[in-house]
Amino acid sequence: MLGTPTSSRIAARREATQREILAAAWDAAREQGVAQLTLRDVAERVGMRPPSLYSHFASKHAIYDAMFGQGWAAYLEACRATRPSLPPEPRARLRAIAHQYFDYSVADPAWFQLLNQRLVPGFEPSAESYAPSLAVIEILREEMEEMGITDAAAMDLWVALVGGLVASQLANDPGGGRYRLLLDRAVEMYADHVGLPLGTTHRAEEENS
Amino acid sequence: MLGTPTSSRIAARREATQREILAAAWDAAREQGVAQLTLRDVAERVGMRPPSLYSHFASKHAIYDAMFGQGWAAYLEACRATRPSLPPEPRARLRAIAHQYFDYSVADPAWFQLLNQRLVPGFEPSAESYAPSLAVIEILREEMEEMGITDAAAMDLWVALVGGLVASQLANDPGGGRYRLLLDRAVEMYADHVGLPLGTTHRAEEENS
DNA sequence: GTCTATACTGTGATAGAC
DNA sequence: GTCTATCACAGTATAGAC
Known part of the structure; x- marks a missing residue:
């Protein structure tokens, strides 16, 4: 299946989600400081539950x-x-x-x-x-x-x-x-x-x- | 009672304890980093339970x-x-x-x-x-x-x-x-x-x- | 892939007995 | 002053349904 239109679209969607998460993380970091970044906050900004972030990133x-x-x-x-x-x-x-x-x-x-x-x-x-x-x-x-x-x-x-x-x-x-x-x-x-x-x-x- | 030998000795004892706590805090900060300082760690080093620190300092x-x-x-x-x-x-x-x-x-x-x-x-x-x-x-x-x-x-x-x-x-x-x-x-x-x-x-x- | 639910740990801090 | 007990909360992470 690798390389088919379907999988590449899925991959693109995944990447887009990751970018969205990162953008939210930057927003949160700018507002409250880098060290004060919390997964709860990031998750909320992208409309996810905190555990869902682990589908895209292995850890904080x-x-x-x-x-x-x-x-x-x-x-x-x-x-x-x-x-x-x-x-x-x-x-x-x-x-x-x-x-x-x-x-x-x-x-x-x-x-x-x-x-x-x-x-x-x-x-x-x-x-x-x-x-x-x-x-x-x-x-x-x-x-x-x-x-x-x-x-x-x-x-x-x-x-x-x-x-x-x-x-x-x-x-x-x-x-x-x-x-x-x-x-x-x-x-x-x-x-x-x-x-x-x-x-x-x-x-x-x-x-x- | 203020200013009597007794109260001044008590005050001196208090100050000594505070200095002891601060010394322990510096030790902990040097070992694990300033931001990683925890009251538990400090308390353990001075042989206290964490809440007892609040008798000497109002907060972290x-x-x-x-x-x-x-x-x-x-x-x-x-x-x-x-x-x-x-x-x-x-x-x-x-x-x-x-x-x-x-x-x-x-x-x-x-x-x-x-x-x-x-x-x-x-x-x-x-x-x-x-x-x-x-x-x-x-x-x-x-x-x-x-x-x-x-x-x-x-x-x-x-x-x-x-x-x-x-x-x-x-x-x-x-x-x-x-x-x-x-x-x-x-x-x-x-x-x-x-x-x-x-x-x-x-x-x-x-x-x- | 995403959700709900949950677990577990560690945190600063408070209440009240002694 | 110090203790025990406990709080409320944040944080990371996992399990399992959908």
């Missing part, structure tokens, strides 16, 4: 895992979509990358918490769900390589710097813009440090605002 | 709150103790401050998670428990002021930078030293940015290793 962690993969896949897609329109000048390019990540995270703190912090108890993503995150890192590596930054440590420093600003924004000034205002300055500091050539006037550009 | 959040205050008070004490022996040269001084915070956090991730991340569900520290944290910030402000860094935004940038490195270390390389190796480099980057005068040779000094 499996849902987290799928969310993790889906979240990184979505950001990967956003990166790929934005890439062609990034400004060519290195500093402006770095600024645009930083702003994209920062704004994406602040617009969806649940996304940042699940994917980039360790906010869920004993959750470890599976290799499959981890893959898109590696693809994002690879894109970043390519971008930096094109700027002449080939040092792996320099990339770690970049990630820690931008991640630290996002985390500070969410923890110390949620809903505000205190750390977002520091973003251009932080990028400039980093660019100076890695020896990027000075760009043209830039503070006013704000590619991703 | 009250325990978190006391831990928060105690944790910042301990770090404040460490800061004050270290301060006289900090190197006078600005860059070396900044390096020492960064290393102290970094190593303190990495040595006790539970401390970092409770005090500096938002790892506990709906926990918000009380004003009283928050006070020692403000004192730490004030010390940092004074330190930076003496170096000529009076910009509040520059302090935010510092906190985000060092915090980002600690968080990355704990999340991406627990038990390792990948981000710790970046610390001196990050401090140098920051010092250049804020225009600190160049120090003498420093990479080899490692004041707080």
Whole structure:
């Protein structure tokens, strides 16, 4: 029966249901926090009884895992979509990358918490769900390589710097813009440090605002 | 009866028990994670039944709150103790401050998670428990002021930078030293940015290793 | 595949005896 | 202050009818 129109339609229906469940899980996570996610809540949102979720996901962690993969896949897609329109000048390019990540995270703190912090108890993503995150890192590596930054440590420093600003924004000034205002300055500091050539006037550009 | 030897001894006994409970809570948090802390576990460690804890703390959040205050008070004490022996040269001084915070956090991730991340569900520290944290910030402000860094935004940038490195270390390389190796480099980057005068040779000094 | 019903565990928290 | 007993509830998971 495998591969027949019928089974493929069934499979499609199954996938659609899974996506629906995941969408409900994201909604719940955004409203109450990632760690506060409950199967009861998710089930209610999709019009199911909690046990029915087990027809689609083996456990709550499996849902987290799928969310993790889906979240990184979505950001990967956003990166790929934005890439062609990034400004060519290195500093402006770095600024645009930083702003994209920062704004994406602040617009969806649940996304940042699940994917980039360790906010869920004993959750470890599976290799499959981890893959898109590696693809994002690879894109970043390519971008930096094109700027002449080939040092792996320099990339770690970049990630820690931008991640630290996002985390500070969410923890110390949620809903505000205190750390977002520091973003251009932080990028400039980093660019100076890695020896990027000075760009043209830039503070006013704000590619991703 | 208030103020008599008897009542003060009783009060002292009470305080001792509270400290014992908090110590047990820290032990439990370090072993299983701050968010996984349970009253049962804490009670068992102090040889009590769980309900008895309510004679000393009004709720689980009250325990978190006391831990928060105690944790910042301990770090404040460490800061004050270290301060006289900090190197006078600005860059070396900044390096020492960064290393102290970094190593303190990495040595006790539970401390970092409770005090500096938002790892506990709906926990918000009380004003009283928050006070020692403000004192730490004030010390940092004074330190930076003496170096000529009076910009509040520059302090935010510092906190985000060092915090980002600690968080990355704990999340991406627990038990390792990948981000710790970046610390001196990050401090140098920051010092250049804020225009600190160049120090003498420093990479080899490692004041707080 | 989805439902109802149920089981089991663990949680923070309270009441009242001693 | 500490205990026993118990609550109310959330959480994950399974069995079996439809």
